[in-house]
Amino acid sequence: MSRPPTFTPPPGTRALALRTSRGVFAALEAQPQRAEPRGTALLLPGYTGSKEDFIAMLVPLADAGYRVVAIDGRGQYESEGPDGQESYAQRKLALDVLAQAEAAGTPVHLVGHSLGGQISRAAVLNDASPFASLTLISSGPAEVSPAQQQKIALLTQALGAMTMAQVWEAMQALDPPEDAELDSSALRARWLRHAPGQLLATGRQLTGEPDRVDELAAVGLPVHVVSGATDDTWPVPLIDEMAERLGAYRTVIEGAQHSPNTDRPEETAKALAGFWDAL
Numbered sequence: 001m002s003r004p005p006t007f008t009p010p011p012g013t014r015a016l017a018l019r020t021s022r023g024v025f026a027a028l029e030a031q032p033q034r035a036e037p038r039g040t041a042l043l044l045p046g047y048t049g050s051k052e053d054f055i056a057m058l059v060p061l062a063d064a065g066y067r068v069v070a071i072d073g074r075g076q077y078e079s080e081g082p083d084g085q086e087s088y089a090q091r092k093l094a095l096d097v098l099a100q101a102e103a104a105g106t107p108v109h110l111v112g113h114s115l116g117g118q119i120s121r122a123a124v125l126n127d128a129s130p131f132a133s134l135t136l137i138s139s140g141p142a143e144v145s146p147a148q149q150q151k152i153a154l155l156t157q158a159l160g161a162m163t164m165a166q167v168w169e170a171m172q173a174l175d176p177p178e179d180a181e182l183d184s185s186a187l188r189a190r191w192l193r194h195a196p197g198q199l200l201a202t203g204r205q206l207t208g209e210p211d212r213v214d215e216l217a218a219v220g221l222p223v224h225v226v227s228g229a230t231d232d233t234w235p236v237p238l239i240d241e242m243a244e245r246l247g248a249y250r251t252v253i254e255g256a257q258h259s260p261n262t263d264r265p266e267e268t269a270k271a272l273a274g275f276w277d278a279l
Helices: 051-063 090-104 115-126 146-161 164-174 184-193 196-208 213-219 236-246 265-278
Strands: 013-020 023-030 039-044 066-071 108-113 131-137 223-228 249-253
Touching: 013 051, 013 066, 013 090, 023 051, 023 090, 039 051, 039 090, 039 115, 039 265, 051 066, 051 265, 066 090, 090 108, 090 115, 108 115, 108 265, 115 131, 115 196, 115 213, 131 265, 146 164, 146 196, 164 184, 213 236, 223 236, 223 265, 236 249, 249 265
Parallel strands: 039 066, 039 108, 108 131, 131 223, 223 249
Antiparallel strands: 013 023, 023 066
């Protein structure tokens, strides 16, 4: 689970209810203070995550000249979602992204972390016209690693037999001692507001996602592939290979693991802005 440094929007950001043709989505927004934005970026979080996973990047990206909008997807944290798993089919989540891009004001630089990267890819493959670029952060070519598949299988089993609060307590008991700190109450509150159907459906997607790299390469959209120096969800050499197949710009954030956006937010923001500037 990603661990954002805070759940409190810093000065220079604001909470936003993004109203779209497919419903209202909770968001955080930051804008340049002294000039017109050089562009708009739409940021999508990963599995069990939320818009707060980008919270430490928002002001640095705005200071670099970009308007940024970080989203809770359908059924994630502060965005409402129904219980049924059918509402979270990947194609429906991709259509949500297209509606979010339209509401944010196209063209947008689309950024997806982990699961958010695979949903972003599906949106681009459905219709690339709203997007100026695509950045995949710690998001691999196909299904997650065998170890992560086992973790998702255990979580799926638990969600079928326990309440969200009980699952949280079980997960906390398995965490290493050094992880039982900081925003535990905020992390718990976020967890309890996720729709179980969203977790079940997207967990199944992560463990069964096909390789669609060649399809994405054929679209011709500028792509940036970002990862930490290590990653237990998709091995870094696999992410390297994906970037080569895409002909993508590649950035490795030293000192970061699966979530460079929370591990090294300023360095990650600098890499994203540099890519957009180059376009």
